[in-house]
Amino acid sequence: MKALGRQYEERKQYLEHVKQRIKELEKNIEEIDVRHYSWEMFHKDKDNTAQMQKVERERRSLQENQEMIVKLRKENMEMAERKLELQRQVEKYSVYKDVMEKVLPQTQFKDVEELAGNLENLLCTRDKLLEKRKQVEEQTDQKKQTLQALKDQHHLMLLQKNNELSQLQAKLDKARTESRTLEKKWDHIQETAAKKVVELGQIKMAVVNLYEQTGGVVGAEGVDISDTDIQLNQIQFYMKDLNDIVKQYQMSLLEKNSDRRKQKT
The missing domain is CATH 1.20.5 (Single alpha-helices involved in coiled-coils or other helix-helix interfaces)
Structure with missing residues (x-):
């Protein structure tokens, strides 16, 4: 509200300056018109060349002044509209000023401007906290997504390892079965070999007996x-x-x- 008040005063002063400038230009236009009419009296003068050049310059200046007047009038209208807009904003925010004036005695601040500055700082702090909270939430969401991706990857890896473990367990069971079969065959071979050794020993003893006989x-x-x-x-x-x-x-x-x-x- 304080800033709007300053802006309103600046626009008001500029508008007064524009009005004063318009009055000066209109006065110059009247003087140029008088000079233009007096120039008719000297039209037949032989030495009117310089006067004609001067009048031409004044005519161009008059045209420029007229253009300036149009421009200034346009700016004047814009400033008037801006003035009305600022007045509407002042009226709109004056409600908050009244509220702050009523609240001011219950606070530790000296005036409304100090209270408004404190509120502005609080709002700025709130915006920063909201922005920080938004960043933290975004980072949290990103971390959650990363964690979920790691969980999915771990789950997939666990499934693969379980599959490999099942295959290895099947191979181990098969190897154990084959090992037991081979052990049985080896035991049978050892038992057969022992019998053969005994039989061979008996045959050799029989051959020795026959040989001696x-x-x-x-x-x-x-x-x-x-x-x-x-x-x-x-x-x-x-x-x-x-x-x-x-x-x-x-x-x-x-x-x-x-x-x-x-x-x-």
């Missing part, structure tokens, strides 16, 4: 006890000789039986 000697004076090939060869030769002896014996029996039949016949 064929007349072979085992030990330092004969064949090594672990040299089964030589022992088997000796047994094979012995079996072959024995087989030949049995065949010869059988043939001799057949011949004797044949001779007996012939003698009976």
Whole structure:
């Protein structure tokens, strides 16, 4: 309201100046018109060239002054409209002034201007706080969006890891099953191998017994006890000789039986 009052006084003074200027220009126009009419009396004068030039200059000045008058009148109208607008604003805000004058005794301020300045500072502080709050809310929203994006990314990564974990668990179960199968096979192989070792030992002992029964000697004076090939060869030769002896014996029996039949016949 104080600023509007100062602006109103400035416009009022400028308007008075414009009115005074308009009066001066109108007076100059009248003087130029009088000079113009007096110029007719000297129209036939031989030395009127300078006077004509002067009148022409005055005529141009008159035209310029008329244009200036039109411009100033336009400005005057604009200033009048501005004056009315300022008066309406003063009347509009005068209500607040009355309210502040009534409130002033209940405050610690000296006058209305100081109270208005304090209110203006409070409003400015409120605007700054609102702007700061808006910035904080925007930052909070941005942080929430960033946090939500991180949560979504973490959730997606967790799903991927769970999927990989399920695949690895399936592979582990399969590997354990295969491991148990292989362990069973290995146990069977070890058990079979142990049986085979026992059987092989028994066979070797049997071969040694057969070898000794064929007349072979085992030990330092004969064949090594672990040299089964030589022992088997000796047994094979012995079996072959024995087989030949049995065949010869059988043939001799057949011949004797044949001779007996012939003698009976």
